Every structure is written in structure tokens, then in C-alpha cells.
Amino acid sequence: AQSVTQLDSQVPVFEEAPVELRCNYSSSVSVYLFWYVQYPNQGLQLLLKYLSGSTLVKGINGFEAEFNKSQTSFHLRKPSVHISDTAEYFCAVSPLLYSGGGADGLTFGKGTHLIIQP
Amino acid sequence: DGGITQSPKYLFRKEGQNVTLSCEQNLNHDAMYWYRQDPGQGLRLIYYSQIVNDFQKGDIAEGYSVSREKKESFPLTVTSAQKNPTAFYLCASRWGVDQPQHFGDGTRLSIL
Numbered sequence: 001a002q003s004v005t006q007l008d009s010q011v012p013v014f015e016e017a018p019v020e021l022r023c024n025y026s027s028s029v030s031v032y033l034f035w036y037v038q039y040p041n042q043g044l045q046l047l048l049k050y051l052s053g054s055t056l057v058k059g060i061n062g063f064e065a066e067f068n069k070s071q072t073s074f075h076l077r078k079p080s081v082h083i084s085d086t087a088e089y090f091c092a093v094s095p096l097l098y099s100g101g102g103a104d105g106l107t108f109g110k111g112t113h114l115i116i117q118p
Numbered sequence: 119d120g121g122i123t124q125s126p127k128y129l130f131r132k133e134g135q136n137v138t139l140s141c142e143q144n145l146n147h148d149a150m151y152w153y154r155q156d157p158g159q160g161l162r163l164i165y166y167s168q169i170v171n172d173f174q175k176g177d178i179a180e181g182y183s184v185s186r187e188k189k190e191s192f193p194l195t196v197t198s199a200q201k202n203p204t205a206f207y208l209c210a211s212r213w214g215v216d217q218p219q220h221f222g223d224g225t226r227l228s229i230l
Contacts, residue, residue: 042224043124043221046218090160106151106219109160111160
């Protein structure tokens with residue numbers, strides 16, 4: 001089984017400042033990692049994903065994330081945020097080898113609300 | 119455009135009434151999912167289906183039922199046994215475990 005911990009439920013930051021949203025996971029097997037964004041009253045939209053290869057992953061809207069296997073982390077970063085980045089952000093993991101049992105392994109964190117202050 | 123369509127966007131339920139939320143996808147995905155979202159609790163899995171005519175309970179299946187008669191459709195029924203149905207419901211689908219889920223825009227269910 002996997003678990004995902006998003007360390008901050010809310011992150012306030014001033015416009016044009018950098019931001020980091022933290023995500024740690026626990027898993028007994030190797031995993032794929034995802035970040036999603038949710039705007040109010042909408043579904044989730046994929047920001048980026050890590051499947052293999054380079055540990056620095058670039059996504060949409062200027063976001064990037066770095067996979068750190070030793071620290072089991074997948075923190076999301078943006079060098080300069082805009083008002084339009086105000087949203088809920090979810091980290092999720094999925095095991096590489098789905099054994100066929102259980103809920104096919106996709107596990108979400110509880111989300112981080114990014115609040116951009118002018 | 120390919121995607122997932124959830125309807126209606128807003129739904130109201132009377133006490134003792136069953137209601138059905140629609141989810142249709144034209145992405146040709148085998149796997150489909152229903153989540154419930156409450157403030158501060160993230161997404162909790164209600165039911166999922168990996169193939170037509172088969173589905174499995176998720177973490178909070180009590181008071182809900184589903185069917186999967188067609189690949190494109192995965193409707194969710196919120197029964198009168200679900201005592202606290204007020205929430206935002208999200209439907210998703212995906213190809214496989216190495217692929218991200220695609221989400222619909224959700225249905226917000228409230229009690230009258």
C-alpha cells in the first residue's frame with residue numbers, strides 16, 4: 001500500500017515570489033508520481049508526471065518538480081507565481097507493478113491550497 | 119475533443135431519495151473511477167471499474183452503487199442509505215497504472 005503526505009494544507013505567498021509545495025510518499029515498491037491542480041468547482045488537471053528518467057520534471061504553467069528517491073519526496077516548485085495560480089494542488093502516486101489486487105494503487109494526498117497575495 | 123463529461127453539474131436530493139450521477143468518456147479508457155471530495159479531506163475512492171461488467175468497492179462504498187454496462191459509461195447512484203451525501207463528486211478514467219487519470223468537471227450534490 002502507498003500513502004501520500006502533503007505537508008502544508010495552505011501556502012500563502014506574494015505574487016511574483018517563488019513557491020514550493022511539499023509532497024512525501026511512502027511505498028514498499030517503486031512508484032509513478034503525479035501533481036494535479038484543481039481550480040474552484042472544477043475537476044483535476046494534470047500538471048506533470050514522473051515515470052522514469054531525469055528526476056527534474058517540467059510541467060504546464062511554469063511548474064516543475066523534483067523526484068528524490070532517497071527522501072521519498074516529489075516537491076512542486078514555481079519560480080514566480082501569478083494570481084491565476086491560486087488553486088488546490090494534489091500529489092498522487094501509483095505503483096509501477098500493479099498486482100491486480102486492491103484499488104489499482106493510485107493514492108492522493110489531501111491537497112495544498114495555494115493562496116497568492118497581491 | 120476527447121474527454122469526460124459529468125452531468126448534472128449541480129444536483130439536489132430529498133431525504134429518502136436515490137439520485138444518479140452520470141459519467142461518460144470518449145477516451146477509450148478501460149478503467150474508470152468515482153471519487154468523493156469533502157473540504158480538507160482530499161479525494162476518497164468510492165468505486166472503480168477496470169473493465170466492462172466488472173467493478174470494485176473503494177474506501178467509502180457504503181451507500182453508493184455503480185454499474186458498468188458500456189465502456190464509455192460509469193454511472194454512480196447515491197442511495198438513501200448514504201446519510202451524508204453532500205459533497206463534490208468526481209469521475210475519472212485512465213489507460214493504465216503508468217498513465218495519469220483524466221477527470222470530469224464534477225457534480226456537486228446537496229440535500230434539500
